[in-house]
Amino acid sequence: MKRRPNYLAGLGSLVWLVLIGLPLYVMLAATLQSRSDYSSNGPLSWPKHFTLSNYTQDFSNGFGHYFLNTVLVTAAVVAIVLLLIPPLSYAIVRSQGRTTTGVFRLFLLGLAIPSQAVIVPMFYLITKAGLYDNLIGVILPTAAFSLPVCALVLTGVMREINSELYEAMAMDGASPARTFFQLVVPLSKSGLSTIVVFSALQAWNGFLFPLVLTQNEPSKVITLGLFNFQTEHGIDVPGLLAAVVLSMLPIFIVYLFARRALVQGLMGVGGK
Amino acid sequence: MTTTDSPRVEKRRPVPRAGAGRPGRRSGASVARPGLAWAAPATLFFTLFAVVPLIMVAVLSFAEWDGVDALSFTGVDNWKTLFHDHVMLQSIWLTLLTTVLGVVVQTPLSILLGVWAAGKQRNRAVLSAIYFIPLLLSATAISILWRALLDPNFGVPSQARWLFGDGNLFGHQSTAIGVLIFVGAWQYTPFHTLIYQGATRAIPQVLYQAAAIDGAGRVRQFWSITLPQLRTTMVTSMILMVVGGMTVFDTVLILTQGGPGTDTTTTPYYSYVKGFKDFQFGYASAIALILVVVATIISLVIVKFSGYDKMRSSSEGL
Incomplete structure (x- = not known):
């Protein structure tokens, strides 16, 4: 044409x-x-x-440690999402009743809650729970705020599963648990990879919750490390930018090898 | 758990006679449905860490708390202060201004790039892969990168004075806002490009073939077919830009710190400063609540006019 x-x-x-x-x-x-x-x-x-001295110097300035912390936070957030969202979406799609419709509405409305708006009460809750300056205190809210998009994405994927397949499972006398593991999980692989990528990106690039909920070196994640580096030694531009490169390296590697999954995960951000 | 009296199933079949048991071969064995227990963990977790804090924002907006002592309720004091706080009122204006400017700059850019990237040519695919790199960087990393690049002493402006005047882009309100808009566009245009790319690929080729037979050129096809077909995508994309723009925080904190003075202090940044710099957590909550109200109104507009199912289909076009 x-x-x-x-x-x-x-x-x-x-x-x-x-x-x-x-x-x-x-x-x-x-x-x-x-x-x-x-x-x-x-x-x-x-x-x-x-x-390469800028890179080696960043590592000796603690970025190796921040890196590990970020890996830990990311892994934990992904684990929480994978544990909570598939059963939730399964219930939303398959159980018929007003309550699950209400639950779905709750997560839809949850999309509208900006994390910037809840930092004060989050700080209050996390402090009262004794989790201030603790990685767990970062993991919990970060995971909670990636739930709505993940629920939406996975529910959409699970809706596509043909209901005849459920009936076939039922003919075999399968329990909801067996139906879930043998039918629903294998057929929603694409959705699962999307929510893994999305929640991992949210956790890896997350800045606001670490900023207000942590303070000291042991619990610092990489974005906060970057921010502190900038405020304290902003004059050392090569060192600072080397840290920026380090922070994006893992995502870049995923981008090279699994572009489709990553792009789909990023599109999930659009729901936010 | 089994559900035998679901209204949806009944509609498809004649009403069973009393005592006739459950007729209909199609339902066969009763389909085992997951109970509420499957939804409970996620719902409880989300309620505790997102819904409860949201309710607490409203409660805290009527209280005073410095982060250390016990909090005390002060009635509508915070709200009285808020409506006389000129920095706060200015911040709303600034937030709306940066949001609108963001939409105005990013929408045409991402439509053009998205339509271009939708082409199947090999070079377009390669270039698109580069275009999407900003998506991989965190807002923190992007802001730090641009802060270093635009540094008045060591950055690009110091080498191109003919273009940047005194080179201090962060020293004047207009240029500081310009930097925020520019960095925002650099950061978010790739994402919206992606949305438009998917939507453009979903336009039926038949329309273009018919237009070509009628002798319509490339420009005419763009205006008469592509743009009208992208209408719903435009609504979705713009609303996302508005919601995102209203809550921009990292960029302001790292690039301008709300300055010069309070010239770029947007509402989310002001809320952060009041809470975590001035330790007026109650007042910060009142400011945050305004943000929630605006964001909620906008997302109700999302649900009403664009619909989430449409957003899903735009991502499926990838």
């Missing part, structure tokens, strides 16, 4: 490529040169003397 190439669109797309690519280039170039080289050559020049 399109016979000649669309030059105007091509030009526009190149402009956008520069806008996206240039900052990423500056970031990468800055992290590979020493601080003095960066400030004398300016942000746009390619490093003349390559060095």
